[in-house]
Amino acid sequence: MTTTRDIAARLNVSVSTVGRALADDPRISAETKFRVKQTADELGYVANRAARMMRGVPSTVIGLVVPDVRNSFYSTVAHALTETVRSRDHQVMLCETGDERETELRQIRDLAAVQVAGVVIVPTPRPHPDVRRLLQAIPHVQLNRRVSGLSPHWFGIDDHGVTRTATRHLLDLGHRKIGYIGGTVDIRTGAERLGGFRDAISEAGLPVECGVVDLGPPSQTTHGADALRRLLSWAEPPTAIVTGTVQMTVGVLAAAHEDRLAVPRSVSVVGFGDEPGFSWWGPGLTTVALPIHELATACGVWLLHQLETTGATAHPTAFASASPGTLIVRGSTAEPAVVRRPARASRAAR
Amino acid sequence: MTTTRDIAARLNVSVSTVGRALADDPRISAETKFRVKQTADELGYVANRAARMMRGVPSTVIGLVVPDVRNSFYSTVAHALTETVRSRDHQVMLCETGDERETELRQIRDLAAVQVAGVVIVPTPRPHPDVRRLLQAIPHVQLNRRVSGLSPHWFGIDDHGVTRTATRHLLDLGHRKIGYIGGTVDIRTGAERLGGFRDAISEAGLPVECGVVDLGPPSQTTHGADALRRLLSWAEPPTAIVTGTVQMTVGVLAAAHEDRLAVPRSVSVVGFGDEPGFSWWGPGLTTVALPIHELATACGVWLLHQLETTGATAHPTAFASASPGTLIVRGSTAEPAVVRRPARASRAAR
DNA sequence: TTGAAAGCGCTAACAC
DNA sequence: GTGTTAGCGCTTTCAA
Numbered sequence: 001m002t003t004t005r006d007i008a009a010r011l012n013v014s015v016s017t018v019g020r021a022l023a024d025d026p027r028i029s030a031e032t033k034f035r036v037k038q039t040a041d042e043l044g045y046v047a048n049r050a051a052r053m054m055r056g057v058p059s060t061v062i063g064l065v066v067p068d069v070r071n072s073f074y075s076t077v078a079h080a081l082t083e084t085v086r087s088r089d090h091q092v093m094l095c096e097t098g099d100e101r102e103t104e105l106r107q108i109r110d111l112a113a114v115q116v117a118g119v120v121i122v123p124t125p126r127p128h129p130d131v132r133r134l135l136q137a138i139p140h141v142q143l144n145r146r147v148s149g150l151s152p153h154w155f156g157i158d159d160h161g162v163t164r165t166a167t168r169h170l171l172d173l174g175h176r177k178i179g180y181i182g183g184t185v186d187i188r189t190g191a192e193r194l195g196g197f198r199d200a201i202s203e204a205g206l207p208v209e210c211g212v213v214d215l216g217p218p219s220q221t222t223h224g225a226d227a228l229r230r231l232l233s234w235a236e237p238p239t240a241i242v243t244g245t246v247q248m249t250v251g252v253l254a255a256a257h258e259d260r261l262a263v264p265r266s267v268s269v270v271g272f273g274d275e276p277g278f279s280w281w282g283p284g285l286t287t288v289a290l291p292i293h294e295l296a297t298a299c300g301v302w303l304l305h306q307l308e309t310t311g312a313t314a315h316p317t318a319f320a321s322a323s324p325g326t327l328i329v330r331g332s333t334a335e336p337a338v339v340r341r342p343a344r345a346s347r348a349a350r
Numbered sequence: 351m352t353t354t355r356d357i358a359a360r361l362n363v364s365v366s367t368v369g370r371a372l373a374d375d376p377r378i379s380a381e382t383k384f385r386v387k388q389t390a391d392e393l394g395y396v397a398n399r400a401a402r403m404m405r406g407v408p409s410t411v412i413g414l415v416v417p418d419v420r421n422s423f424y425s426t427v428a429h430a431l432t433e434t435v436r437s438r439d440h441q442v443m444l445c446e447t448g449d450e451r452e453t454e455l456r457q458i459r460d461l462a463a464v465q466v467a468g469v470v471i472v473p474t475p476r477p478h479p480d481v482r483r484l485l486q487a488i489p490h491v492q493l494n495r496r497v498s499g500l501s502p503h504w505f506g507i508d509d510h511g512v513t514r515t516a517t518r519h520l521l522d523l524g525h526r527k528i529g530y531i532g533g534t535v536d537i538r539t540g541a542e543r544l545g546g547f548r549d550a551i552s553e554a555g556l557p558v559e560c561g562v563v564d565l566g567p568p569s570q571t572t573h574g575a576d577a578l579r580r581l582l583s584w585a586e587p588p589t590a591i592v593t594g595t596v597q598m599t600v601g602v603l604a605a606a607h608e609d610r611l612a613v614p615r616s617v618s619v620v621g622f623g624d625e626p627g628f629s630w631w632g633p634g635l636t637t638v639a640l641p642i643h644e645l646a647t648a649c650g651v652w653l654l655h656q657l658e659t660t661g662a663t664a665h666p667t668a669f670a671s672a673s674p675g676t677l678i679v680r681g682s683t684a685e686p687a688v689v690r691r692p693a694r695a696s697r698a699a700r
Numbered sequence: 701t702t703g704a705a706a707g708c709g710c711t712a713a714c715a716c
Numbered sequence: 717g718t719g720t721t722a723g724c725g726c727t728t729t730c731a732a
Contacts, residue, residue, distance in 0.1 A: 001462075001465075001487060003724095003725055003726085004725070004726070005725075005726095013702075013703085014702070014703045014704075015703090015704095015725085015726080015727095016702075016703065016704080016705095016726095016727080016728080017701090017702055017703075019725095019726065019727060019728090020702085020727090020728095023727085027701060027702080028701070028702080029701060029702090032701080032702085044480070044483055044484065046459060046462040046463050046484070047463055047725090047726080048404075048463070048465065048724090048725055048726070049400075049463045049464050049465065050399075050400040050401075050403040050404050050464075050465055050724090050725080050726090051400075051404055051708090051724075051725035051726040051727090052725080052726060052727080053400040053708085053726095054398075054400050054401055054404060054707085054708040054709065054710090054724090054725080054726070054727095055707085055708060055725090055726055055727045055728080056708070056727085057726085057727080061443070061464070064444075068429060069419065069425050069428045069429050069432070070422070070425050070426055070429045072420070072422070072425070075419050075420050075422070075425035075428075076420055078419045078425075078428070078444060079418060079419050079420045079446065082419070082444055082445070082446050083446065086446075086456075086457075089460075091443055091444075091445070091460055091464065092443065092444045092445075093411070093441055093442065093443050093444070094414075094428060094432055094441075094442045094443070094444040095432070095441070095442075096429065096432050096433065096436075106436075107436075109396065110410075110439075110441055112396045113396050113397055113398075113399050114399050114411070114441065115398065115399065115400055130394075133394060134394070134396070137351065221626075250626050250627075253627075253630060254626075254629065254630060257629070257630040275626075275627070276571075276600050276604075276625075276627065277600075277603075277625070277626065277627020277628075277630070277631070278627075279604065279607070280603060280604060280607040280627070280631050280632070281627070281630050281631075282630070353708095353709060353710085354709070354710070355709075355710095363718075363719085364718065364719045364720075365709085365710080365711095365719095366710095366711080366712085366718075366719065366720080366721095367717085367718055367719075369709095369710065369711060369712090370711090370712095370717095370718085373711085377717055377718080378717065378718080379717060379718090382717080382718085397709090397710080398708090398709055398710070400708090400709080400710090401708075401709035401710040401711090401724090402709080402710060402711080403710095403724085404708090404709080404710070404711095404723085404724040404725065404726090405709090405710055405711045405712080405723085405724060406711085406724070407710085407711080701732105702731105702732085703730105703731080703732075704729105704730085704731075704732095705728100705729090705730085705731100706727100706728090706729085706730100707726100707727095707728095707729105708725105708726090708727095709724105710723100710724090711722100711723095711724095712721100712722090712723100713720105713721090713722085714719105714720085714721085714722100715718105715719080715720075715721095716717105716718085716719080716720100
């Protein structure tokens with residue numbers, strides 16, 4: 001690796017001249033600058049960031065901490081963030097937690113060691129105290145999920161609104177028994193989404209029993225599949241299903257396809273998020289699309305802004321941004337048909 | 351940020367003692383070690399990697415350079431690599447090229463500046479000369495794609511074999527006019543896959559005209575959709591389609607769904623890769639599944655191995671590993687039915 | 701307009 | 717078993 005010293009030696013100038021020329025210092029003559037830059041180019045000089053950082057120049061690395069990038073929600077986030085910070089000469093260090101506290105702690109430790117400039121984190125349900133402590137010294141933003149003890153800056157979606165919209169759509173169609181398959185309430189997003197589901201039902205003036213619930217770990221597709229089968233095997237099964245996470249939606253779709261469920265005839269389905277494939281599933285999945293890309297971009301821009309205005313780092317004013325989802329009506333939802341069939345059947349039985 | 355000096359001051363020992371204690375140097379007494387480690391813990395000490403690197407300690411950062419992480423092929427790669435290197439105390443820096451040379455160059459520059467230990471790269475078709483030069487100084491492995499001028503170490507899939515398998519499956523079913531929708535041949539994988547398609551046809555003793563081809567930019571879903579429509583609007587349209595990239599497969603599936611194509615009755619389809627959603631598309635997509643996770647893991651392990659055996663860095667023995675795909679037969683392929691219909695139609699016309 | 705020198709936090713060679 | 721010291725590549729005073 002060529003250093004400033006190599007360039008200096010080659011041009012018979014001092015290292016400081018080289019440094020200044022490279023930094024476009026006004027005190028350096030145009031000619032010297034030109035020669036320095038030219039030989040720097042020739043030698044393929046790339047400034048050593050480690051050395052720079054030792055001089056107090058802030059790092060340009062942003063840590064991104066997510067449960068699993070394979071989850072398309074987070075790969076979209078990774079893409080958008082990478083794109084955003086790249087335009088401002090920053091880099092992204094990718095860390096996966098697998099939704100485990102210990103892994104998360106280790107990742108944050110690594111990020112602290114690398115002296116990252118900032119962190120965008122989708123925290124695990126209850127982060128390790130050390131994570132909280134370490135992050136106190138690092139500018140960071142919470143994404144999607146929000147836990148206490150971390151930065152009050154948060155970017156997420158309007159979780160409550162998303163499931164409320166989805167549920168209301170089903171209620172408007174006339175469904176009176178709706179199943180909800182979502183994430184457990186230990187994670188705030190899980191609680192919010194369940195709340196949206198429940199509120200939609202009570203707002204429609206219906207008793208709580210109209211909503212049946214099956215919760216599980218948010219990123220496990222198998223739970224989506226299992227839950228669907230459980231709910232539909234009830235004595236009085238729901239006539240419609242609302243899902244509360246992308247992964248569970250995928251699970252539900254897979255199970256419904258395998259079991260050859262008649263959608264929307266025997267059961268309506270509203271999904272969560274809009275992935276490639278949702279549009280061609282069965283009759284087309286009615287779902288709530290999320291502005292993930294915009295969300296992550298906003299999050300990145302905000303963080304970079306925080307980093308620039310270093311002086312104001314200390315102002316701990318909470319900032320929370322919740323982006324709304326958009327209902328996309330396709331073929332998987334319709335008026336409940338089954339309600340009449342049992343009625344007829346019971347009459348016939350008499 | 352607490353430094354070794356802080357710890358030293360607090361314990362009235364020298365910085366070197368602290369450094370040695372932290373490094374578990376055998377010369378340090380157990381007691382001193384204990385005290386040092388304890389106060390290090392107390393003060394929340396995290397070693398400054400920048401300073402360490404200046405002392406020649408190798409970086410623990412691996413650069414991952416891919417076209418776009420949203421492409422599930424690459425998000426799987428990102429996941430597997432992150433996982434693999436994490437288990438050996440390394441981190442992944444994520445870089446996207448968008449398949450553009452200039453962006454790629456910039457990313458590699460950044461990676462060089464951060465002094466990454468190594469790089470896993472999915473190169474653009476013809477990388478900038480500076481990329482080649484910069485990478486000469488950095489241990490790296492090519493993933494999936496392979497270009498000349500970079501490291502001879504490459505991990506990819508058996509591109510030729512994948513499309514050959516797919517095509518042969520269709521030939522076995524009796525198809526005699528097959529369309530191929532894939533990536534352009536400027537990228538080696540594109541050329542290989544097209545070759546596999548063509549070879550399968552000639553191996554079956556059929557003339558080249560049996561294969562009709564429509565190529566485009568590999569990661570553009572729209573091209574998949576457009577190409578499908580183009581091929582099927584021919585006077586004598588193919589009775590089956592083979593796709594050559596994941597993204598194009600997605601495009602083909604979307605278009606086929608929109609246009610309500612009768613698959614496999616009027617046309618059979620074999621996909622590339624196996625994404626969530628492929629199984630529930632139409633009658634279920636017959637496709638060639640790829641061992642992406644294993645591929646990326648192998649790639650990571652190999653790179654880390656190279657980094658450990660530093661002395662052997664110079665041995666430029668080529669290493670190429672091509673993993674085979676697996677044909678998964680679902681409902682989107684069947685014997686060609688249409689061949690008889692035109693025959694009848696022409697007779698009726700006379 | 702340029703040079704000399706100090707120092708960021710850490711490691712390692714050389715004392716003792 | 718521990719302390720002293722030099723130096724990694726860069727930026728930034730302070731001199732000239």
